[in-house]
Amino acid sequence: MIESTITLILIALFLLLIAWRRHDGSHVKGAQVGLQTLRRTLPLLVIAFIIVGYVNALEPQSLVQNWIGPGTGLQGVLIGTAAGMLLPGGPYVVFPLIAILFQSGAGLGPTLAMITSWAAIALLTVSFELPFLGWRFTRIRLGFGLLVPILVGLLGILFVG
C-alpha cells in the first residue's frame, strides 16, 4: 500500500507542476476542485468506511465465498454483474466496498464483473442518460453494455485466474 501511496503522490505532484507551469493559477484551481470534491463526498466516504469496518468485523468469508467466491464461475460473475448495477454513488464510495468484498474472499472474475458493471451499466447513471440521449439510444447501449461485465468477468477467470 505504501508503494501505491507514493506513486499517487508523485503523479499528483507531476500534475501540479504541469498546472503551475501554465502560469494561470491552474494549480490552485485544481487543488481547490479536488478539495471541494473531498468536502462534498466526505460524509458518504465515512459511511462507506463504516460499512467496510462492519463487513470486516462480521467476517462474512464463508457467505462471500459461497456467492461470489473464486469457484463460483458464471454464477459468481452474474451475481457480481447484478450487484454492480445496483451499487450507488461515486468511485470513492463504491471502490472501498468492492475492495472489502474482494478481501473477504470474492473471486477475481466476480470482482471484475462488479467493478465493470458499476462503471458501465449502473442503473442510477442511466437516469441521467435518458433525458439527454433518449430511450432508443439507452436501449442499444445497454443491450451491448450488459454483455461487457459478464465477458470481462469470464475473461478474468480464464486469463488471470
Next chain:
Amino acid sequence: MKKLKIDWTMVALSAVALALAGVAWWKGGQDLALEGLRQGFQTLVSVTPMLLAAFLTAGLTNVLISKELVERWLTTSAGWRGILLGCIGGALIPGGPYVYYPIAGSLLQSGAGLGVLVAFVTAKNLWSISRLPYEFALLGPHLTLVRYGLTLIFPPLLGYLTETLFGNTIERIREAIQ
C-alpha cells in the same frame, strides 16, 4: 421556499450501515458493534494519505483538460476516426454523469453519429482517466491494471458494432430528443 433534496445514495448507504451495525449487535453485542466502527475508522485513517493524493490528482486532471476542447474535437469527426476520437474524448473528459451526458446530448444535436456517441459514453465508463486515481488508491494496482487491460477493447468495439448495426437509427434518436 427551498426544496429539500434527498440524497438517495446517502439514504441507501446509511441504511446498509445501520443494518450491518444491527447484525453486529445481534451477533456479538455492544463489543462487536463498536469493533465494526473502530475498524472502519482505522481503515479510513490508513487510506487517508492516498485518498488526499487521489482527490488532488482528480481535481488537477479536471482543470487541465477542458470540456470545450473535447467537445470541439468530437463534433466534426465520423467513421473510424470519429469512433477513436470518441474513445479518447470519453477517457479524458472529467466529471460525473451530470457532466458527460449533457455533453453527449449536445454532441448528438450537433450531428455526431451513433458509433461516436456509444464510444464516447463507453470510454468514459471504462477508460476514465479521472477515476483512475481512486481505483488505484482503493482497489490497488493489480485489480486496476487487470480491469483496464480487460476492458481496453470494448469502447472502440461497441462503437463499431452499434454504428454498423444501428447507425441508421441516429436521426430518429436525434428527433426524439428535440
